Amino acid sequence: MAQDKQPRRPKAEPPKGFRDYFGAEVTERKAMLDAIAEVYQRYGFDPLETSAVETVEALGKFLPDVDRPNEGVFGWQDEDQDWLALRYDLTAPLARVAAQYRNDLPTPYRRYAMGPVWRNEKPGPGRFRQFYQCDADTVGSASVAADAEICAMLSDAFEVVGIPRGDYVVKVNNRKVLNGVMEVAGVLDPSDPTRFEAERGIVLRAIDKLDRLGDAGVRALLGDGRRDDSGDFTKGAGLSGEQAEVVVGFTSARRDTGAATVARLRELVGASVMGAEGVAELEQMAALLDAQGYGADRIILDPGVVRGLGYYTGPVYEAELTFEILDDKGRKRQFGSVAGGGRYDDLVKRFTGQSVPATGVSIGVDRLLAALRAKGRTTGASAGPVVVTVMDRDRMADYFAMAGELRAAGIRAEVYLGNPKQFGNQLKYADKRASPVAVIQGGNEAAAGTVILKDLILGAKIAENATLEEWKDRPAQVEIPRADLVAAVRKMLG
């Protein structure tokens, strides 16, 4: 390797906020997504792969979530001065496709999509500008059966990837019930839906902060307002104590059974027509799911689910993993949310002017993968190949034949292709490759028609703890007839 003089060299690094994925990081995510895709396929969902690039016009430029209006996209102008951008989610491209192919696609259209999305945000620890999403949506069905189906499918997906029943729960809520509650609380007038918009915005943001601010903080925001620890004042929705009670009652309406929760919600929405509609939808979903055996051990009604209520128009669902992990400070806490979704009915309207009912879920791919690792479902390490070492440069063909035989038997194997002079480097290489077995054949062995197999996993364990009783009788190295190569390697792999 010759040293060159060059004035200025490019930096060998990805742009800020982007990263590379190696080996098992790629295969484990792929295995997880493949398993999920199989479930989605079996439910009749079809894959859709749109390209990374959309027109900014079609994308709508900003996230459809009022709480994060400033999250940007990566955009540029093409040769015709039109603005193009990388997709920031998989829903906006679905909206474009649903509009573009509305005469060709089946109605309803069930589709799933898996792939990277890009966000032009400030990168942070564990926060990247490219990450995977995994979505399933049903476009064109107004029936809550479509929502129930997606909740059931999500449960199946968790179990297929290795989250056992009891370690996850899908919580279901409904935006219409909240609307009914708002009506009772006096901040929604069915005869003039534009009235009290500001107040409803405050209510939505307040209950969205329930986790963080607690009951008292939310009540303050529902009332006159709240002064935080820094002294900053946030104006409240101006609800009376009684009105606020109804809203807070909504978020804590969960009871032991779905039927009891429904009964409680029915009380809360009082005479509101929309509220009653929402309660009926929840009841229907629960009935459909119960009939299929998706009981409270998997899917529950929980009006405490408030995330996304501002965005969705009907049923809202969120999946949480309930097993405990240790957080950064060593404290136990529930793993938490890994997927969420709901019904949104204006998906295609931007393009065609026609409202099309739709419902869908998005799985947080990195979160779910982290959960699988936390549960020990995936190891984070890939099985390295058997390494056939090179003792004699002139007999490469022999070494290649060995690797070929191993591969033909389904065993991952490769010949060392670096400079073979220093044998120690070959074993270091095998170590770096996490190789389980090294195959060695020098001139003596070749003459004797044998090969030496070195058990590198055992070798590593002995190096760690040489007195380990269990390894005592297992030889770390054996010489075997060349003809027995495949069988002996297989035996050593165990």
Add this chain to the structure above:
Amino acid sequence: MAQDKQPRRPKAEPPKGFRDYFGAEVTERKAMLDAIAEVYQRYGFDPLETSAVETVEALGKFLPDVDRPNEGVFGWQDEDQDWLALRYDLTAPLARVAAQYRNDLPTPYRRYAMGPVWRNEKPGPGRFRQFYQCDADTVGSASVAADAEICAMLSDAFEVVGIPRGDYVVKVNNRKVLNGVMEVAGVLDPSDPTRFEAERGIVLRAIDKLDRLGDAGVRALLGDGRRDDSGDFTKGAGLSGEQAEVVVGFTSARRDTGAATVARLRELVGASVMGAEGVAELEQMAALLDAQGYGADRIILDPGVVRGLGYYTGPVYEAELTFEILDDKGRKRQFGSVAGGGRYDDLVKRFTGQSVPATGVSIGVDRLLAALRAKGRTTGASAGPVVVTVMDRDRMADYFAMAGELRAAGIRAEVYLGNPKQFGNQLKYADKRASPVAVIQGGNEAAAGTVILKDLILGAKIAENATLEEWKDRPAQVEIPRADLVAAVRKMLG
């Protein structure tokens, strides 16, 4: 669906040159790439997934191919005014990774990568600005054994995806042999490699056009120059007839056996040291491949392979599919090239100043997929789901239970979720979904404990040709006990 008034609606279409992939288009490509990945894994190659975005500096902005210097990238400036761009291939990111992680990666580093790349080119028919690439490279091995391995692996990959032996051939050439030929032809001076650079450029471009211009056209370009049909004159390399003979002799040096081809090349390169090195490399590759059973039915030496000779530095390989297809005009022609690669030794040098030997291959994903379709290996159609129709809106739970039972038995199934009022629409929907079987249970059937199964594939065939003898005895519709649902559907699916 209410009609809305809106001043200006976004166009529901992807940017020019981009497209969407639906259903089987996604799953068939995925199945092909999965099969290839399994072969690559077994050879000890590790997956690498870099992000779509690189700094323009790391990317090198332009394609590393002298013949296409102006193919652009999609680029933009980030918040720090640095230029970012979408990767245009998978080699440039590999170079960046190999440099960035050079102390952590094993040497040699075998990696494969599969994913989309983006080119800011004029789109045309069948020519898209985002397309898949599938690469395998070995970085850090100077041995031609690495090149031989990749040729063998490529052969295995073809057979695994369904291109039978005899329908493909991997052709191997070597840039050093061409350099030797250039030396003999008087346009390469080993003591001053910068001399005759312009002439060598003309020679490279001339032989690259062999297919199009034929022997006479290439000879004209090697000599004084060539006037094309339009009257335009292209200056030649200025070789004498004798010198040109050596170059043309090189491209037609292929003989019946590898040994005879090697002998012929040895004549052609005469006393050139580099030429002799190239011939020896070809000989070694052939020996290694022969010893593993990769004979002339799979991999051949062919100095007629000239594509990429200007870019690569040692062995060059190109894979062709040899079976015939009909072209646009209905004429038979060979399917042609689907993969190519070779050795390139300056991959990492841009970043570190150190030359690192590397060799690799890229499969044209869309081309190979088209070949599989041409061979009938994939149908282009996906198996639609069994559709459980909805006769009675109040019994959705029953219909969901049916779909659930079918899915639990591994059968793709779904409940119709559109408006169930018009039963005809449900059957039209099933047709659009390419559904093989419709399940029907109205009130009478429910009371009798039965369901009706409609064989939609048979139905379609009967509709096409009602007199078909073979269908005569097969009923297109059966009524079966509800309890036999899964068994009866399975039987109908055949």
